[in-house]
Amino acid sequence: MFDPGYHVPVLLNEVILNLFELVADHEECLLVDLTFGGGGHSFAALDKFKNLRVIGFDQDKDAIEHGKKFSESLDLHTRISLVHQNFNQFAHTLSVHPWWNPSKTILILADLGVSSHQFDTAERGFSFRHDGPLDMRMDASLELTAADIVNQFSEEKLAEILFKYGEDPFARRLSKRIVEHRKDVGAIQKTSELEAVIFHAYPKKLRHGRTHPATKTFQALRIAVNAELDALMSLLENFKQLQADKCRLGIITFHSLEDRIVKHFFRDLNKHDKKYRIITKSPIIPTETEIKSNSRSRSAKLRLLELSKLEAYVQKHKEKETF
Ligand SMILES: C[S@@+](CC[C@H](N)C(=O)[O-])C[C@H]1O[C@@H](n2cnc3c(N)ncnc32)[C@H](O)[C@@H]1O
Structure with missing residues (x-):
């Protein structure tokens, strides 16, 4: 369900199992894929959850164009809406999107960094393994x-x-x-x-x-x-602003700078507000088998956080009864 020539999704089974854990069979829900890339996670989820729709963000025009063509070839284009945008203002974009409905279950995924397509295209200049101009812009308009x-x-x-x-x-x-x-x-x-x-x-x-x-x-x-750490901080702040009843956020990081930011942000949210619950006490990492078949997965870490207004309400009332 994905184009291996573009990008092989990392921690795919783990994302499907853990991010979608709170989705009931046949429930209508929305996946916000903040780093669409080759759409590997999105296409797998669309295949498994028949009442799912996807809003996909990517700041790289190539990814958006490839995603449009690939989703048409799979006849999934009516369930995917692609946005060519940095995810640093995603909360606003979602709030005005016709598919946005805060009372439905929302899953948000960010699989940070670059795709194999970007990395292996010499003209993009991301890798010293391929000779090309020293460019490295994910968004060519930067x-x-x-x-x-x-x-x-x-x-x-x-x-x-x-x-x-x-x-x-x-x-x-x-x-x-x-x-x-x-x-x-x-x-x-x-x-x-x-x-x-x-x-x-x-x-x-x-x-x-x-x-x-x-x-x-x-x-x-x-x-x-690409001001990647600023974008990640904005992503997390956007999540905080999100007005949703039930939402799970999964972030896949590839180096300690990113992972540290995510870990501390999740901890702070959870400490100060009962509606946020950390799902992964320690991050989910790839199996040996995955690392063997896709060496780019070796440093991946998945952390998950859940936002549930209802759970916070129940918890608050339980506490009141105890005193
Ligand atoms: C690791 S790839 C995602 C791969 C995707 N999950 C898949 O399975 O094919 C990361 C993608 O996120 C995009 N990206 C990175 N930072 C971004 C940002 N701040 N805003 C929007 N897109 C971003 C990159 O252009 C790239 O296409």
Whole structure:
């Protein structure tokens, strides 16, 4: 039910089991897929829950166009509404959408990061494994590219980005080398050029470890170009504003910066407001079998939170009776 050439969904069974746990058979419900990508999670859910509709967001035009064509080929297009938008204002978009009904069960999913299609398309510049322009914009209408950061930012600012978003202990050394390269050789325009600069700036004995020395740098630049952590914070704030009776939110993260934000946000909500319940005390991670068949799933973590006004009401009245 998905196009493996576009993206293989991670933790698919776990999402279907745990996110949809509160949906009764044949119940009319809505999935808000905030990171539609190749639509792998959405299509599987539509196949299983016949009274489900999906509103899918993606800031990448390619994903929206692919989703439209693919849903038509499966004859599912009447149950999917695709929105080409950043998810950072999703609560407002939902509130004016004709399918929005706060009294129905709502499932919200965010599967963060980039799709395999984005990662493997050399011209998008996300990966040092494919040579292409240093771009990394998920939304092609954004102005700032990775090349702008690498070639125009000061050494200090570069080091800050590599340290903050890549957690690279050699951030200072790498940014110094990048700036020297700019002066001595010229601007760094291609993914292969940046990969080579980082590789040679790394201490010799660490150049051939399990992860390539450029991995953290590429992650940091991607996060900066797409303001990914700001978008995640906005997503969580949007969830807080959502006026819904019964709703479950699932977030799949791929690195500790994202996971930390989600974990603390869920804890704070749960601590201060009884209507929020944490479903996953510790995150759900992929099985060995999934990691073997799809190595990109290896760092995935799924956390779930439920919003239930009714449960909060019952809990409050129980407490009153006890006193
Ligand atoms: C990991 S992929 C999702 C894959 C999808 N679940 C599937 O099974 O095919 C992440 C997708 O989310 C999109 N995305 C990432 N951040 C976004 C944001 N802030 N707003 C909207 N879309 C975003 C990316 O463009 C990408 O297509």
